[in-house]
Amino acid sequence: MLSVLLCGVSIKDFNRSSKQINQNVLSLSLLQLVFVIVSFLSLVLSFVNSDFSNETVFNNSHTTKPLFYKISGTWGNHEGSLLLWLLVLTLFIFLFLIKSKTQPKKYRILTLLFQQIIIIGFFLFILMTSNPFNYLFPIPNEGLGLNPILQDPALAIHPPILYLGYVGTSIIFSSSLAAVTQNYVSKEWGQHIKKWVLVSWIFLSLGIMLGSIWAYYELGWGGFWFWDPVENVSLMPWLALTALLHCIVVLERRAALKSWVIILSITTFTLSMCGTFLVRSGILNSVHTFANDPARGIFILIFLFVLIVLSLGIFFIFHKENNKNLNNFFWLSRETSILINNWFMMYFLSVVLIGTVYPIFLDVISSEKISVGPPFYHKLIAPFLIPFLLFMSVGPRLKWVKSKVENKYSLILTFVVSVTLAFFIIKNLTADILFYTVLVSAAFFLFFTTLRELFIQKLNNTSQAIAHLGFSLLILSILFNSILSSEIITNMKVGEKYNYSKGEIFFKKIEERKESNFNSITAYFEVKDLKGRMVELKPEIRIYNQPIIVTSEADIKTTLLEDKFIVMNLVKGNEYFNIRYQVKPFMVWIWISVLLLSLGGAMGLFKTRT
Amino acid sequence: MKILKTFITLFLFMSFSQLHSNETNNILKNKILKNIRCLICQGQSVYDSESDFASSIKLIVDRKINEGLKEEYVYEFLREKYGDWIVYDPQLNKKTYILWLLPLLLFLFGGAIIYKKVIINKNNKT
Numbered sequence: 001m002l003s004v005l006l007c008g009v010s011i012k013d014f015n016r017s018s019k020q021i022n023q024n025v026l027s028l029s030l031l032q033l034v035f036v037i038v039s040f041l042s043l044v045l046s047f048v049n050s051d052f053s054n055e056t057v058f059n060n061s062h063t064t065k066p067l068f069y070k071i072s073g074t075w076g077n078h079e080g081s082l083l084l085w086l087l088v089l090t091l092f093i094f095l096f097l098i099k100s101k102t103q104p105k106k107y108r109i110l111t112l113l114f115q116q117i118i119i120i121g122f123f124l125f126i127l128m129t130s131n132p133f134n135y136l137f138p139i140p141n142e143g144l145g146l147n148p149i150l151q152d153p154a155l156a157i158h159p160p161i162l163y164l165g166y167v168g169t170s171i172i173f174s175s176s177l178a179a180v181t182q183n184y185v186s187k188e189w190g191q192h193i194k195k196w197v198l199v200s201w202i203f204l205s206l207g208i209m210l211g212s213i214w215a216y217y218e219l220g221w222g223g224f225w226f227w228d229p230v231e232n233v234s235l236m237p238w239l240a241l242t243a244l245l246h247c248i249v250v251l252e253r254r255a256a257l258k259s260w261v262i263i264l265s266i267t268t269f270t271l272s273m274c275g276t277f278l279v280r281s282g283i284l285n286s287v288h289t290f291a292n293d294p295a296r297g298i299f300i301l302i303f304l305f306v307l308i309v310l311s312l313g314i315f316f317i318f319h320k321e322n323n324k325n326l327n328n329f330f331w332l333s334r335e336t337s338i339l340i341n342n343w344f345m346m347y348f349l350s351v352v353l354i355g356t357v358y359p360i361f362l363d364v365i366s367s368e369k370i371s372v373g374p375p376f377y378h379k380l381i382a383p384f385l386i387p388f389l390l391f392m393s394v395g396p397r398l399k400w401v402k403s404k405v406e407n408k409y410s411l412i413l414t415f416v417v418s419v420t421l422a423f424f425i426i427k428n429l430t431a432d433i434l435f436y437t438v439l440v441s442a443a444f445f446l447f448f449t450t451l452r453e454l455f456i457q458k459l460n461n462t463s464q465a466i467a468h469l470g471f472s473l474l475i476l477s478i479l480f481n482s483i484l485s486s487e488i489i490t491n492m493k494v495g496e497k498y499n500y501s502k503g504e505i506f507f508k509k510i511e512e513r514k515e516s517n518f519n520s521i522t523a524y525f526e527v528k529d530l531k532g533r534m535v536e537l538k539p540e541i542r543i544y545n546q547p548i549i550v551t552s553e554a555d556i557k558t559t560l561l562e563d564k565f566i567v568m569n570l571v572k573g574n575e576y577f578n579i580r581y582q583v584k585p586f587m588v589w590i591w592i593s594v595l596l597l598s599l600g601g602a603m604g605l606f607k608t609r610t
Numbered sequence: 611m612k613i614l615k616t617f618i619t620l621f622l623f624m625s626f627s628q629l630h631s632n633e634t635n636n637i638l639k640n641k642i643l644k645n646i647r648c649l650i651c652q653g654q655s656v657y658d659s660e661s662d663f664a665s666s667i668k669l670i671v672d673r674k675i676n677e678g679l680k681e682e683y684v685y686e687f688l689r690e691k692y693g694d695w696i697v698y699d700p701q702l703n704k705k706t707y708i709l710w711l712l713p714l715l716l717f718l719f720g721g722a723i724i725y726k727k728v729i730i731n732k733n734n735k736t
């Protein structure tokens with residue numbers, strides 16, 4: 001199996017030398033893809049068969065695991081996930097070659113070349129530091145098992161989807177470098193690469209959402225975003241990609257902002273790579289760090305450094321700033337509004353980046369440790385959301401090149417309605433009236449303007465309106481969720497009742513049962529609100545056997561208006577359980593709005609194709 | 611009888627306000643706990659953790675709040691005892707100027723670029 005990988009590498013070298021003959025290149029990259037698929041499938045197979053002579057399988061699997069998690073265990077570990085990464089890399093470059101037939105030949109080959117550099121880097125990385133096919137002798141009888149909190153459907157599909165997004169940025173990176181060297185950064189290129197930007201953006205959004213859903217119910221604390229370094233690392237490419245998505249539209253329409261597009265493409269990919277580096281190196285202190293090894297970190301760091309130097313070198317050598325006059329914009333136009341979008345995106349990006357990296361930096365320089373957590377991000381991001389949302393409401397209504405504000409009155413009317421609505425909703429809810437009113441009104445404003453655009457004005461840009469509507473809904477549901485959430489934390493034993501200001505919790509009974517890979521204790525709770533409506537919730541404690549880990553499984557009752565969330569923990573040495581009951585309004589809308597956002601993206605993809 | 615009535619109302623009122631202050635105390639406590647790092651865990655806040663360390667910190671915070679300490683003083687107390695690492699909200703001091711101000715400077719810088727781009731155009735046209 002190792003030889004399969006080696007074959008792949010030699011294929012690649014061959015690939016580079018034969019770049020003149022297009023048909024050959026295509027078949028070779030198909031061959032490469034097939035090789036990687038074969039090695040990936042063989043890894044999956046050894047997981048399915050619990051072949052413990054394979055070190056990776058031994059470390060991460062166990063015979064008692066259900067088949068589904070045996071398969072998902074393939075990418076639930078470092079080696080396997082890298083192989084998956086490689087698989088997606090080769091798959092994408094192959095798709096790129098097929099899809100770009102109408103593009104200039106030199107540009108295609110150069111893209112392939114740059115992509116191959118990345119692929120070779122990953123091949124070396126896998127072979128040198130993390131070979132998934134290491135042989136173990138004597139063959140152990142039993143594996144060490146997969147971390148139980150990773151045994152979960154959402155997390156099983158989260159890595160592949162996130163990787164599709166991450167790796168999609170590599171195509172953008174390679175092709176933008178190729179376009180620079182060929183001086184092909186033009187409207188046509190913008191149109192062509194926009195599809196790839198959209199695809200990666202959709203997958204990245206969905207991937208982040210899946211991770212977030214998983215954190216919500218599996219980590220068991222009822223939060224969905226912790227500003228944890230690993231989460232930030234996935235958010236950064238997303239922000240850069242979102243900025244890129246917007247300014248590529250400018251490139252497509254007006255052939256402007258060329259150098260900025262290239263810089264963003266490079267940044268996005270670099271951030272994805274940085275993400276891999278930070279997560280894999282073990283530098284970060286995070287709930288999501290499962291496997292790490294300093295040697296790997298150094299390799300990725302060197303590789304990253306080479307890529308950055310290479311890309312910046314190419315950028316400065318080949319890029320010529322021409323037709324400078326065209327680059328200027330009228331102050332009230334679509335271009336300017338997109339520039340403003342990019343401005344804010346870059347600001348959010350810098351906040352997240354500095355917040356994530358600065359503590360590491362400070363630790364290295366002065367060995368002083370500080371923590372940068374949610375309060376920091378909230379303080380720096382929330383106030384800037386207000387103007388951002390306002391610009392976002394007005395921007396898409398402007399015309400290209402030069403525009404004036406139309407329908408001033410309806411805009412003002414919408415604004416007044418939003419502010420009043422926000423004020424009356426917020427008035428009774430929180431102490432911080434002024435700030436929240438302003439923030440919520442801005443979000444409402446965006447919500448209503450995009451809604452209006454979608455249904456009344458019937459502009460041709462439905463995909464954009466839907467995506468923006470999704471974003472406003474996202475902000476609104478996050479805000480209301482954080483303002484309105486309430487929780488009860490208490491210790492209870494079986495048969496007890498707990499009364500609180502909004503109802504009563506009754507601990508009915510517990511049941512124990514045995515599964516193949518864990519023992520479980522299920523508790524039955526009846527929660528009544530003041531009107532006497534009752535829901536039954538069944539949280540669970542699981543004691544996994546391989547490895548021995550105790551996890552709490554939350555039980556969540558989801559309705560359109562709110563989630564009822566209960567989780568329990570063992571209290572050492574007595575019959576009491578620690579109960580945490582939360583009411584989280586509009587939770588489901590957070591997921592719905594991200595889906596809307598991606599749907600908007602997907603529609604955009606469809607539109608450019610037809 | 612009347613005295614009794616007043617007494618009962620007073621008692622009820624007091625117990626109610628007691629309850630009320632309990633609830634606000636709880637909200638404050640949760641807010642503080644969410645902003646404290648559990649030092650022995652991997653990236654969890656004390657609020658999210660069930661470890662021994664987290665439990666003892668929870669007790670400390672509870673006591674401090676009941677003593678009537680303000681939010682900032684609880685953080686201050688924990689900082690002195692365990693170092694800056696424990697609080698998620700970094701202070702603004704000479705170690706963290708870059709952390710807090712660099713993003714804002716970048717924002718201004720970006721604004722300046724856009725302003726320049728747009729203004730140059732205006733001058734050209736007029």
